[in-house]
Amino acid sequence: MSLASLGISAGFMVGWCIAAQIARRVTRRLLTNEGIVPVLMNEAIAAAELCACCFELIIVADNFGVAAYAIFLFMLTVWWGKVWGDASACPYTHMEDMLEGRTTFKEMALRTWAELMGGCCVYRIVQVFWWLEFAETHKGRAFEECSADLKVSPYVGAAIEGVATLLCRLASKAISEKEPKFSSYIDSFIGTSLVVAAFNFSGGYFNPVLATALKWGCRGHTNLEHIIVYWIGACVGAVLSVPIFKLPKVRRFLLGEQKEKEE
Template identity: 85%
Template sequence: MSMTSLGISTGFMIGYCVLAQTARRLAKRFVDREGIVPTLINEAIAAAELCACCFELIIVADNFGVAAYAVFLFMLTVWWGKVWGDASACPYTHMVDLVEGKTSLKEVALRTWAELMGGCCVYRIVQVFWWFEFAETHKGRAFEDCNADLQVHPYLGAAIEGFATLLCRLASKALSEKEPKFSSIIDSFIGTSLVVAAFNYSGGYFNPVLATALKWGCRGHTNVEHIIVYWIGACVGALLSVPIYRVPLVRRFLVGEQKEKEE
């Protein structure tokens, strides 16, 4: 494939990141900062940005390989860590907050709904862009049937998504606590590495909203299997990170000391 096609994919992702950042600034300027509404808007914008870029990353992976995919994903993850603020575009982060007593069930449900709306609705924008076929890699992609990335048994896929999500969460917690130099870059590198490791097995989504926006209803798994792998698997892994991180042996390994603060 030509470098022109890669350049067009790059341009789309950069363009959408600029669009999303503009939307965030406009929302901050015109939306009342009180209440849950600005939070939901930011979650929807972040989820739309995440899914739009990852739709295009599918094109990159299919035509230029997993290495190119990993480089783009790493750079995007670093960027998102700097601009998203309190948004996560991922439901299990709010579930973890609920378990830790930092939020309410109502807010978890509303944030998840906003993320699903942003992530799923953005496909129409991506589809129109693909329909124009500016790049040869976009030919026929706008309306073709999608195929699932799950290449293993659904229960194994759920275990892979769950275990990798657990590792991601533990790494993020440890980095947040220790705050080493370039912690956001280290966190992005760990996340990207785990995605690449799981890429040929479950797809390496580690985010229920992202998986649903990109792969719901695709050939290769049923809707129930999709929920088991990408929702139950990932969410269980994230929730398990809460008690596991409190285990003294785990804490000594990750942060070099026992947790002294009483829960």
């Protein structure tokens, strides 16, 4: 495939990032900072940005390989970490907050709903872009039947998504506490590495909203299997990270000298 096609994919993702940033600024101007509505809008915008870019990352992975996919994902993750603010576009982060007493069940449910709306509704816009076929890599993709990325049994896939999510969340918590130099780059590198490691087994989504927006109803797994792998697997892994991170041995391992000094 030509580099021109890769450039078009890159331009599409950059365009979405710019559009999402504009949407965030407009939202801040039109809505007050009080109440749940601005929070839900930010989550919906972040989820739409995430899913739109990841739809195009599928094109990149299919035509230019996992290495190109990983480079783009790493750069995007760094960007999102800088501009999303309190939004996460991922429901299990709110589950963690609820367990820690930082949010309520109602807010968790509303944020998850907003993320699903933003992530799932954006496909129609992506589909139009693919239908225009600006790049040769888009030919026939707009109305192509999608295939699941799950290459193992649903229970193995759930274990992979769960364990990888657990490791990712433990790393993020440790980085958040230690605040090392280039912390956002380190966090993004760890997340991207885990995605690449799981890519050929479960797809490496580690985000129920992202998996649902991209792969719900695709050929290769039932809807129940999708829920088991991408919702139950990932959410259980994230929820387990809360008590596991509090274990003294885990904290000593992850936080090192900082923990020893505290003791």
